[in-house]
Structure formats: C-alpha cells, structure tokens
Amino acid sequence: MLGAATKRSQPETEGKKGEMTESRPNTATSTEPAAVSGRGAKTIETRGVNLFYGDFHAVEEVTMTIEPNKVTALIGSSGCGKTTFLRSLNRMHELTPGARVEGTVTLDGEDVYDDRVDPVAVRRLIGMVFQQPNPFPTMSIYDNVAAGLNLNSTKVSKAQKDSVVERSLRGAHLWDEVKDRLDKPGGGLSGGQQQRLCIARAIAVEPEVLLMDEPCSALDPVATLAVEDLIGELKNRYTIAIVTHNMQQASRASDVTAFFNLDETGKPGHLVEMGPTQEIFTNPKKKETEDYVSGRFG
Amino acid sequence: MESSVQTLGRNQPSPLLASGLGRRRRAVNAAMTVLIAGAFVLAMIPLFSLVFEVAKRGIPGLSAEFFTEDARGVVGGGGAAHAIMGTLIITGVAGLISVPIGIMAAIYLNEYGTGRLRRALTFFVDVMTGIPSIVAGLFAYALFEIFLGPGIRLGVMGSVALSLLMIPIVIRSAEEVLKIVPDHLREASYALGTPKWKTITKIVLPTAFAGLVTGVMIAIARIIGETAPLLVTTGVVDSMNTDPFNGRMQNLAVYAYNEYRSPGVMKQASYDKAWAAALTLIAIVMILNVAARLVYRRYKTEIR
Numbered sequence: 001m002l003g004a005a006t007k008r009s010q011p012e013t014e015g016k017k018g019e020m021t022e023s024r025p026n027t028a029t030s031t032e033p034a035a036v037s038g039r040g041a042k043t044i045e046t047r048g049v050n051l052f053y054g055d056f057h058a059v060e061e062v063t064m065t066i067e068p069n070k071v072t073a074l075i076g077s078s079g080c081g082k083t084t085f086l087r088s089l090n091r092m093h094e095l096t097p098g099a100r101v102e103g104t105v106t107l108d109g110e111d112v113y114d115d116r117v118d119p120v121a122v123r124r125l126i127g128m129v130f131q132q133p134n135p136f137p138t139m140s141i142y143d144n145v146a147a148g149l150n151l152n153s154t155k156v157s158k159a160q161k162d163s164v165v166e167r168s169l170r171g172a173h174l175w176d177e178v179k180d181r182l183d184k185p186g187g188g189l190s191g192g193q194q195q196r197l198c199i200a201r202a203i204a205v206e207p208e209v210l211l212m213d214e215p216c217s218a219l220d221p222v223a224t225l226a227v228e229d230l231i232g233e234l235k236n237r238y239t240i241a242i243v244t245h246n247m248q249q250a251s252r253a254s255d256v257t258a259f260f261n262l263d264e265t266g267k268p269g270h271l272v273e274m275g276p277t278q279e280i281f282t283n284p285k286k287k288e289t290e291d292y293v294s295g296r297f298g
Numbered sequence: 299m300e301s302s303v304q305t306l307g308r309n310q311p312s313p314l315l316a317s318g319l320g321r322r323r324r325a326v327n328a329a330m331t332v333l334i335a336g337a338f339v340l341a342m343i344p345l346f347s348l349v350f351e352v353a354k355r356g357i358p359g360l361s362a363e364f365f366t367e368d369a370r371g372v373v374g375g376g377g378a379a380h381a382i383m384g385t386l387i388i389t390g391v392a393g394l395i396s397v398p399i400g401i402m403a404a405i406y407l408n409e410y411g412t413g414r415l416r417r418a419l420t421f422f423v424d425v426m427t428g429i430p431s432i433v434a435g436l437f438a439y440a441l442f443e444i445f446l447g448p449g450i451r452l453g454v455m456g457s458v459a460l461s462l463l464m465i466p467i468v469i470r471s472a473e474e475v476l477k478i479v480p481d482h483l484r485e486a487s488y489a490l491g492t493p494k495w496k497t498i499t500k501i502v503l504p505t506a507f508a509g510l511v512t513g514v515m516i517a518i519a520r521i522i523g524e525t526a527p528l529l530v531t532t533g534v535v536d537s538m539n540t541d542p543f544n545g546r547m548q549n550l551a552v553y554a555y556n557e558y559r560s561p562g563v564m565k566q567a568s569y570d571k572a573w574a575a576a577l578t579l580i581a582i583v584m585i586l587n588v589a590a591r592l593v594y595r596r597y598k599t600e601i602r
Contacts, residue, residue, distance in 0.1 A: 095488060124491030134482040137599040139502040151492040151500055178430060187600050198486070205490055 022252060041068035041110040041239045042125075042208040044089055049103035051084050051093060052267075058084045060268035061103075064258055066209075068239045071231055073250035073277065075243075076260030077292070082243045082270030083131075085260070086211050089241065090126035091119040107209070124152065127207035131214040133194035135186030135201070142182040145169060146195055147204035164204055172200035185212050192223020199230060203238070210234060212242040216249060228253045251281050259289045314531035324393070356577025359570030368548075370537040375567070378575050379555035380538040384453065385582070388549055389522045389531060391457035391542055392464055396512055399461075400468025407469070408476040409498055426466035434462040435527025442531075451533030453542030456549070460526035464517050471513030475506045508597040519583045525551035550575045550582075 044066040052057040059081035066089075068073045074082040087093040088101050091112060105112045112122050135144045145165045149156050156164070165182070169175040174196040178189070186197050195215060202210060212231070216224040231253050234240060244250050250257055258274040273280065273289045284290045337346050367377035403423075407416060438459035442450050459503030479502050487497040503510070533546035554575040 090489065092485065092488065120488075120491050120493050122491075123489055128485075128489035130482060130486065130489075132482055134480075134486045136483060136486070136501060136505070138501075138507075147487075148490040148492075151487060151490060151496050153496075186602075201486075201490065266476070 014229065041237065043068050044126075044209060044239065044241070045106045045109075046089070047104045047106075049085070049088060049101065049105060051081065052098075052100040052102075053096060054098040057268040058269045059260075061090075062271045064271060064274055066241050067237060067256065069235055069237075070255040071235050071240045071242060071253055072255035072256045072258060073201050073242050073244055074258050074260060075247065075250050075292075076246075076269065076272075077262075078245070078264065079269070080260040080262045082260050083213050084269075086213055086241060086243050087128075089209070089211055090128055091122045092128065094119070106140055119274060122239065124205060125207055126209040126211060127202035129195070129198050129210065129212045129215045131217055133154075133191055133218060135189070135194050135197050137185065137187045140183045141178050141189070142199060143184045144186040145200045145204050147201055152205065165200075168200040168204040169197075171203050171234070172196040173226060174200055190223070191205050192219045192226060195219060195223065195227060196230065199227070199234075203234070207238065209239040209241070214243050214245060217245060224249070247281075247295075251277060257281070259284075259286075259290055259292060260291065309312060322330075349451075349559065351404055352573065352577050355570070355573035358430055359572075359574030360577070364571065368538045378534075378553055378571060378578070380536070381548040381550045381575060382578065383538060383540060384547040384549040385522065385551070385579070386531070387540060387542055388453050388456045388460065388528065388547060389518060391454060392460035392521065393514070393518055395457060395461040396464040396468050396517070400465045400514075400517075401472050401510060403465070403469045404472035404476055405498060405502075407503070408473050409494075423466045423469050426462070429462070429469060431524050432457075432526040433461055433529070435459045435530045437462060438527065439530050451531065451546045452544070453532050453539065453547035456528045456532035456547065457542060459531050460521045460524060463524065463527070464521045466518055467517040469515060471516065472506075472510055475509030475513060476502060478509065479505045505599050508594045508599065511593045511597070512590045515586050515593070519586045519590075522582060522586070523551050523579050525555055528552050529555070550579045554579075 004011050045064070047063050049059065049062040050057065062085055074086060076082050084093060089105055089112070093099050093101060101113060107122075107125065111117070112126075135141075136147060140146060142165055143150065146161050147170050149161060149164065166175060166179075169178065176192060176199075177193060178184075186194065189197060195218070197214070199210075213229075219227065228249065231240060231242065235255075242250075242254065244253075254277045256274065257277040257280040259272045259280060260269050261272045262269040273284060273286050275285075280289060281293050284293065290296075362375070363375065364377040364379075365382065366379050367375075368380035369376035369378070370380075392485040403419075407423075409420060411419065435456075438455050439450075441457045441458070442452065446452075483501055483505060484497055487501045488494075492500075528549055529552055532549060532552070534552060535546035535548050539545050539547045556573070557568045557572035
C-alpha cells in the first residue's frame with residue numbers, strides 16, 4: 001500500500017517545492033490531498049511491536065498511537081527501550097546488525113514494514129533528529145540543510161534550493177544567526193546551533209513525522225529552551241515523537257506522554273501507560289508511573 | 299580540633315613528605331627518561347647515517363645528464379631518465395590498478411561485509427600484506443607467460459606485481475580510515491532517506507578523503523622502491539620506453555642494482571650513478587610523504 005504512496009510522493013515533493021518557492025505555506029492550505037489535519041502530518045500506529053537485538057528482547061508488545069500535530073513524549077528509565085522503539089518507527093532499528101522487528105507499524109494506515117516498502121522511502125517521510133548534534137563535517141551550513149535534496153537527487157533549481165534552505169533555517173530559528181555565513185562549515189556552530197541545524201536539515205526534506213531522540217541532552221539550558229520552543233512550533237506542521245530523559249522537558253514540551261519501563265535489567269521494556277501529559281504527570285493511573293514522574297525511582 | 303592539628307604537625311612527619319617516596323620516584327623517573335631517550339637516539343642513528351651516506355655518495359652522480367639522458371649505447375656516461383620515467387609509469391599504473399580495487403574492497407569490508415566472509419577476507423588481506431615481493435613478481439610473470447609466452451617482459455607486468463603488494467596496504471589503511479567515520483553521520487544520512495550507496499559516496503568517502511589519500515600515498519611510497527618483482531617482470535634495459543604494454547622498461551631500483559652488479563669499464567661512474575638513483579628514489583619517497591601530509595592537513599575533517 002505504501003509502495004503506491006511512495007511512488008506518488010516524488011512528484012508531490014516537487015509540487016510542494018514549487019509551492020514553497022512562492023511563499024511559506026499557511027498550515028492548512030496545502031495542495032496535498034492527504035493533509036487533513038494540518039500540512040503533511042500523519043498518524044503513526046503500532047500494534048504489538050516487539051524489538052530484538054539478536055537474542056536480546058529489547059521492547060515488548062508496544063501498541064500505541066502517535067497523533068498528528070501533537071508532541072508525544074516517550075519517557076522512562078535508561079535501557080527501557082524508548083530509543084529503540086523510536087528507531088523502529090522509521091526503520092532505523094534494522095540498521096543495527098542482528099536487529100529484528102515483530103508486529104506492525106503503520107503510517108496513516110499503511111504498513112511501514114510491508115515487504116514492498118523500501119525503508120529509504122519510509123525515512124523520507126519520517127525524519128529523525130539525534131541525541132548528538134551530527135551535522136555533516138564536510139559540508140557548509142547551506143549544504144547541510146540542502147543535504148536531503150542533494151543526496152536524494154531531487155532535481156531542484158538553485159533558486160528553489162535557496163528558498164528551501166532559508167525556509168528550513170527560519171523554521172529551525174537559526175536563520176538570523178547564520179544567514180551571513182551559510183558557506184562556513186556546520187561544525188563551527190555551537191552545540192545548540194548545530195542541533196537546530198540538524199532540525200533544519202530534517203525538515204528541509206518535508207517529512208510528515210519528526211522523531212527526536214533526546215534532542216536536548218547534549219545542550220545547555222538556554223539552547224534547550226530554544227529547541228523546545230521550536231518543537232512547540234513544529235507540531236503545527238508535523239507529527240512529533242520525542243524521547244527524553246528530562247521530565248520537566250516532557251511536561252513542558254509535550255501534549256501526550258508515554259511511559260516505558262522494564263521490570264528488571266535484562267527483561268524487555270514495555271509501555272506502561274500513555275495519556276495526555278497533564279494527566280500522566282498529575283494523575284497517573286498506574287502506581288509505577290506515579291513513582292517515576294514523582295522522582296521516587298529512575 | 300585545633301590542638302589535634304598541632305599535635306600532628308609537631309610529632310609526626312607531614313604525610314606529604316613521608317617515606318622518602320619523592321626522591322625514589324624522581325630517580326626512577328629520571329632513569330626511565332634516559333632509557334627511552336637513549337632508545338630513540340639508537341633508532342635514529344641508522345636512519346640518519348643512511349640518509350647521510352646516500353646523500354654523500356649520491357650527489358656526485360647527479361647531473362643534468364642523469365635526469366635527461368638514457369643509457370643507450372654509452373660507455374661510462376649516460377643518465378637514468380629512462381629509469382626515472384619507468385619508475386613513475388610502473389608505479390602510476392600500479393596505483394591505477396590498486397587504488398580503485400583497494401578502496402572498493404575496504405568499502406565492502408567496512409560497510410557491507412558481515413560475519414564469517416568478512417573475517418575470512420580480512421584474514422587473507424593480512425596474509426597478502428605479508429607475501430614476499432619476489433613471489434608477487436613471479437606470480438605476475440607466470441600469469442603473463444600463460445598468454446604471451448616465456449621470456450616476456452613488460453612494464454605493465456611490473457605494475458601488476460606491484461599491485462599485488464599495494465592492494466592489501468591500500469585496503470588496510472582505507473579500512474582503518476573508514477572505521478573512524480562515525481556511525482552517527484551514516485545514520486543522519488539514512489534518516490534523510492538517503493540510499494546506502496549515496497551515503498557512502500557522498501558522506502562517508504568525503505569525510506574520509508584526507509585519510510584515504512594519505513593511505514594511498516604511503517602505499518605508493520612503500521612499493522616504489524621494490525626491486526625483486528621488477529627484475530623478473532620488467533627486465534633490464536638501457537633505453538627510454540614509455541609504453542608499459544610494449545617491451546622492457548627500466549626503473550630506478552633495478553637501475554641501481556644493475557649499475558652496481560655489472561659496472562662498465564668506468565666502474566666509479568657506474569657506482570656514482572647507482573647511488574644517485576638511490577638518492578633519487580629516497581627523494582621521491584620523501585616528496586610523496588610530505589605531499590601526503592599536506593593533503594591531510596588541507597582536507598582533514600574535524601570528526602568529533
């Protein structure tokens with residue numbers, strides 16, 4: 001099913017680019033037919049997802065819905081499989097040798113793990129921002145943002161590329177800081193700027209979902225706040241899932257929170273509870289969750 | 299509290315000065331420093347004396363004629379232009395064969411290979427780095443003999459022989475360099491929806507570029523002075539030949555060997571030329587090494 005969608009997505013991308021050159025599209029006026037609830041954002045649903053590294057069962061039976069235009073925070077103690085689970089959503093998990101996935105992950109109803117689906121196509125629709133800011137060291141700031149377009153051999157004119165780069169950098173709140181040095185290497189920026197550069201790079205390819213793996217853990221509080229503000233804004237256009245160790249961050253920046261836990265080390269992690277962030281933090285249904293969010297363990 | 303501190307100060311030696319540890323430690327430290335510096339000097343003596351000796355004996359043989367003339371039909375005079383040219387051509391062709399094969403093999407080993415096959419290949423590459431150079435020469439000779447008959451001598455045969463020696467060195471160094479490229483860059487590229495081959499050509503290789511070039515240059519420097527495999531493949535000849543696919547081709551190492559082994563009537567002139575050839579070889583290797591460093595400095599990527 002997604003196979004068809006993937007083929008369709010190429011000309012669509014072109015169309016979007018054309019549209020973007022004229023002006024920054026307002027949220028709902030996209031030409032894209034699929035965009036019912038905001039431009040491009042899609043729902044991710046998982047059913048009975050089990051994740052393995054070789055013989056090690058890392059995540060057990062996760063069934064959840066990640067809704068569009070909301071920030072879903074995945075919290076839980078270290079080693080409970082949050083990051084592993086996140087990486088399974090855009091098929092990054094299988095890049096680890098020996099890694100396996102069971103269960104289904106769907107993007108607006110289409111199975112991401114269908115045999116006919118190219119993982120490369122999945123990753124174009126579901127972008128990712130990593131824990132450690134990782135701009136490409138050989139590329140300038142400009143080329144880092146345009147990397148998605150260049151690497152995917154999307155044929156774009158220089159003017160279109162310019163506008164995508166500017167729009168993405170503005171979207172990542174980085175434009176004013178770097179507009180005079182776009183040709184300088186991306187590695188020369190501060191940690192917080194590098195992370196926003198990585199966010200700009202991820203949104204430049206117009207994904208529908210943005211996965212963030214502890215995007216602020218390597219940043220200082222000021223940079224963290226900048227990125228959190230940005231996340232709050234990006235949810236208007238994307239479905240966002242964010243893994244975080246920082247409970248304040250989850251409570252500040254997310255709309256929905258999913259709490260993962262594991263019974264003991266060596267046992268698989270599982271989803272304990274998921275609900276509106278407010279509820280999880282003030283009135284969780286499970287004792288386990290309450291203990292965790294109130295800081296009694298973890 | 300106060301009194302106990304005073305007691306400590308009056309009756310017991312300060313723990314910082316206790317047990318004479320300081321003096322002993324310093325003595326050991328000094329002894330070790332002398333030992334290590336001595337070992338370093340010992341290691342440097344042969345190197346410097348070698349360079350000094352080659353320069354001393356080689357410089358008299360250097361002349362304009364040495365670099366511009368070949369040695370066809372001359373007694374005593376003549377130069378080594380044909381050998382210099384031959385060395386450059388044979389090594390150049392060896393590089394053209396080895397660099398693509400070596401780097402692609404390294405890419406396979408580091409980016410694609412898994413499990414047993416990978417381990418087996420790594421093992422064989424290690425074995426290949428150890429094959430004696432004369433074996434490589436005989437292998438190349440035997441290979442060409444099958445098609446072109448016994449007694450065949452060609453420049454390209456020498457290149458093939460040198461490739462056998464160079465490929466494993468290129469693979470090893472390229473593999474090491476590719477290993478340093480952090481996985482998070484590959485992941486960043488995959489997360490943008492980039493296919494694997496593009497991730498390798500556009501992200502991994504450019505990031506590793508400086509290291510790859512350095513590795514190739516070191517590998518060239520390593521094989522450029524080979525003598526044995528060239529004796530049996532490219533032969534000995536006095537005249538200029540720039541066509542690796544036609545006829546014998548001289549090179550500096552074999553030239554030096556030959557001038558020493560069978561000097562003409564004017565023995566000293568031949569010896570001088572042999573030393574001059576050796577000096578030229580060392581100079582080429584040094585230039586390659588310096589070039590490798592410059593390339594590395596110019597193109598190295600800051601990887602965290």
